[in-house]
Amino acid sequence: MTISCLSSSSEETLRIGKELGQGLEPGMVVLLSGELGSGKTVFTKGLAQGLGIADPDLITSPSFIIMNIYPARVPIYHIDLYRIDDIRGLESAGLEEYLGGDGIAVVEWGEKLPRSYLPESCIKINFEMTGEEDRRITIFGPARFIPERLQNTGQ
Numbered sequence: 001m002t003i004s005c006l007s008s009s010s011e012e013t014l015r016i017g018k019e020l021g022q023g024l025e026p027g028m029v030v031l032l033s034g035e036l037g038s039g040k041t042v043f044t045k046g047l048a049q050g051l052g053i054a055d056p057d058l059i060t061s062p063s064f065i066i067m068n069i070y071p072a073r074v075p076i077y078h079i080d081l082y083r084i085d086d087i088r089g090l091e092s093a094g095l096e097e098y099l100g101g102d103g104i105a106v107v108e109w110g111e112k113l114p115r116s117y118l119p120e121s122c123i124k125i126n127f128e129m130t131g132e133e134d135r136r137i138t139i140f141g142p143a144r145f146i147p148e149r150l151q152n153t154g155q
Ligand SMILES: Nc1ncnc2c1ncn2[C@@H]1O[C@H](COP(=O)(O)OP(=O)(O)OP(=O)(O)O)[C@@H](O)[C@H]1O
Pocket: 007, 008, 009, 010, 011, 012, 013, 034, 035, 036, 037, 038, 039, 040, 041, 042, 043, 061, 082, 108, 132, 133, 134, 135
């Protein structure tokens, strides 16, 4: 299913992330797409809170090192592909082992991942900047992972 939420502040984006995070199961891959500054890392922070991370301040954009791992209810693999031009180079980094494994992978610039890397069910989220603080957040994925509250407020 596809739902679209409007956020008018970072706090709202955090909350949407948190609600989605609460229902995720190990093995899920969450792909985040959207231009620079559209809210992917803010959303990841919310998601990690929903997954029970003790200290959300741990979450920073892993742009320079490709991946951060945060301990939560299940491990969170926070991957950022912004600087990656050729995904094939990452095979040697063993990226695939983190996708669809024991934890939850959240991938900024997730559209760069080839389909063959992805498990059957994944969630894709698109961030559009519609104003200085306004964002349209569109979530595509299996209905069972999309909280009802978001489904009802989705427009
Ligand atoms: N509604 C909103 N939702 C999310 N962030 C917002 C919102 N309004 C303003 N912001 C601001 O926009 C910025 C979003 O930054 P963030 O690092 O999450 O973007 P990003 O998509 O991860 O960018 P990058 O591609 O550089 O990693 C933050 O400075 C945040 O405070």
